[in-house]
Amino acid sequence: MHILVTGGAGFIGGHLAEQFVTDGHDVVVLDNLDPFYDLDIKRHNIDIAREAAEAGDGSYEFIEGDVRDADLVTELVTDADYVYHQAAQAGVRPSVEDPRKYDEVNVDGTLNLLDACRDTGIERFVMASSSSVYGIPRSLPYEETHPTTPVSPYGASKLAAERYAMAYSQVYDLSAVALRYFTVYGPRMRPNMAISNFVSRCMNGEPPIVYGDGTQTRDFTYIDDVVDANISLLDTDAADGQVLNIGSTDNIEIRTLAEEIRDQLAPERELVYEERHDADAEHTHSDITRARELLGYEPSHTIREGVEEFVGWYQDNRGWYESLVRK
Ligand code: NAD
Numbered sequence: 101m102h103i104l105v106t107g108g109a110g111f112i113g114g115h116l117a118e119q120f121v122t123d124g125h126d127v128v129v130l131d132n133l134d135p136f137y138d139l140d141i142k143r144h145n146i147d148i149a150r151e152a153a154e155a156g157d158g159s160y161e162f163i164e165g166d167v168r169d170a171d172l173v174t175e176l177v178t179d180a181d182y183v184y185h186q187a188a189q190a191g192v193r194p195s196v197e198d199p200r201k202y203d204e205v206n207v208d209g210t211l212n213l214l215d216a217c218r219d220t221g222i223e224r225f226v227m228a229s230s231s232s233v234y235g236i237p238r239s240l241p242y243e244e245t246h247p248t249t250p251v252s253p254y255g256a257s258k259l260a261a262e263r264y265a266m267a268y269s270q271v272y273d274l275s276a277v278a279l280r281y282f283t284v285y286g287p288r289m290r291p292n293m294a295i296s297n298f299v300s301r302c303m304n305g306e307p308p309i310v311y312g313d314g315t316q317t318r319d320f321t322y323i324d325d326v327v328d329a330n331i332s333l334l335d336t337d338a339a340d341g342q343v344l345n346i347g348s349t350d351n352i353e354i355r356t357l358a359e360e361i362r363d364q365l366a367p368e369r370e371l372v373y374e375e376r377h378d379a380d381a382e383h384t385h386s387d388i389t390r391a392r393e394l395l396g397y398e399p400s401h402t403i404r405e406g407v408e409e410f411v412g413w414y415q416d417n418r419g420w421y422e423s424l425v426r427k
Contacts, residue, residue, distance in 0.1 A: 107187030114145030312376030314355025347386025
C-alpha cells in the first residue's frame with residue numbers, strides 16, 4: 101500500500117511510519133519539522149523509519165513541507181491509497197498564547213487534506229484527534245457521545261478538524277475515521293510531557309513537579325497500542341464515518357503516577373507542586389467499547405508496564421534524549 105503519513109517525523113507519526121515500512125508498505129512522510137520541540141528527535145524518528153525501510157521490503161520517503169500548502173498536499177495525496185493525518189500543532193498550554201496558529205495548522209491543514217482526498221479518491225483518511233475535545237466532564241468515562249466542550253484553543257481546533265472529517269464522510273462519501281487519543285507516551289515521546297519530565301527529574305535525583313494538587317486523572321496510553329489501532333484501519337471499513345476513543349484501561353491520578361516513578365527512581369524526594377494551568381483538562385478517562393467492538397482494540401500495556409518499558413528505553417538512550425527533555 102502507498103501510505104501518506106503527515107506529521108511522520110513526530111512522536112506518534114514516527115512510530116506509525118516505522119511500523120508501516122516494517123510491514124512492507126511504501127510510506128511518504130510529510131512534515132515541516134516544526135521547532136515546537138527539539139528537531140534532533142524528529143531527525144532520529146526519520147532515521148529509524150528509513151533504516152526500517154532499508155532492512156525490509158517497504159520504502160520510505162521524507163518530504164519536508166507543510167500541510168498548509170494545498171498544492172503540495174494534493175500532489176502527495178494523489179499517489180496515496182491511505183492518508184494517516186498526524187501532523188498538528190500540538191500542546192494545550194501554548195495554544196492559549198497563539199490560537200490562530202492552531203487554527204491554521206490543525207483546521208486549515210486538515211481541510212487541505214480532506215479536499216485532496218475527496219478529489220483524488222483514496223481508500224481511507226484516518227486522523228489523529230484528541231481527548232481534549234471533551235473538555236468539561238459531565239460523566240466519566242467519556243463515551244464518544246459525551247458533549248464536546250473543549251477548554252483550550254488546541255482542543256477546539258482538534259474538534260473542528262474531526263467535525264470536518266466526519267462531514268466530508270457524510271457529504272462526499274469519503275471513508276474517514278477520527279481517533280481520539282488519550283495522552284500517549286512511550287519511547288521517543290515528546291520531551292515536554294509529564295512522564296518524560298517525571299522520569300528525567302527522578303533519574304537526576306530531583307523531585308517530580310506536579311501541576312495543581314495532582315488529583316487530576318489521565319488515561320496514559322502506550323504508543324504501541326495507538327499504532328495498533330491505526331494499523332487495524334487498513335483492513336476494515338467498520339469505523340468509517342466515526343470517531344473512536346483510543347485510551348487505556350487503568351485511569352490514574354497524576355499524583356499517584358509521580359509518586360510511583362519517584363518511589364522507583366528517587367525514593368528520598370518529596371513531590372513539588374506548582375500552579376495548575378486553566379487549559380489543562382481536569383480528568384480524561386476513556387470508554388473504549390466502540391474501538392473494541394469495531395477494531396478489536398485492546399490496550400496491551402498497563403501504566404506500570406508501559407512506564408517500566410519507557411524507563412528502560414530512557415536508560416538506554418539517556419545520552420541524547422535527556423539533554424532534550426532538560427532543555
Ligand atoms: P508531535 O508534535 O510529536 O508530532 C506532530 C508532527 O507534526 C511534528 O513532527 C511536526 O513537525 C509536524 N507538524 C506540525 N505542524 C505541521 C505543518 N504545518 N505541516 C506539516 N507538519 C507539521 O505530536 P504527537 O504527540 O506525535 O501527536 C501526533 C498527533 O496526535 C497530533 O495530531 C496530536 O494533536 C495528536 N494527539 C497527540 C496526543 C499525545 O498524547 N501525544 C494526544 C492526543 C492527540
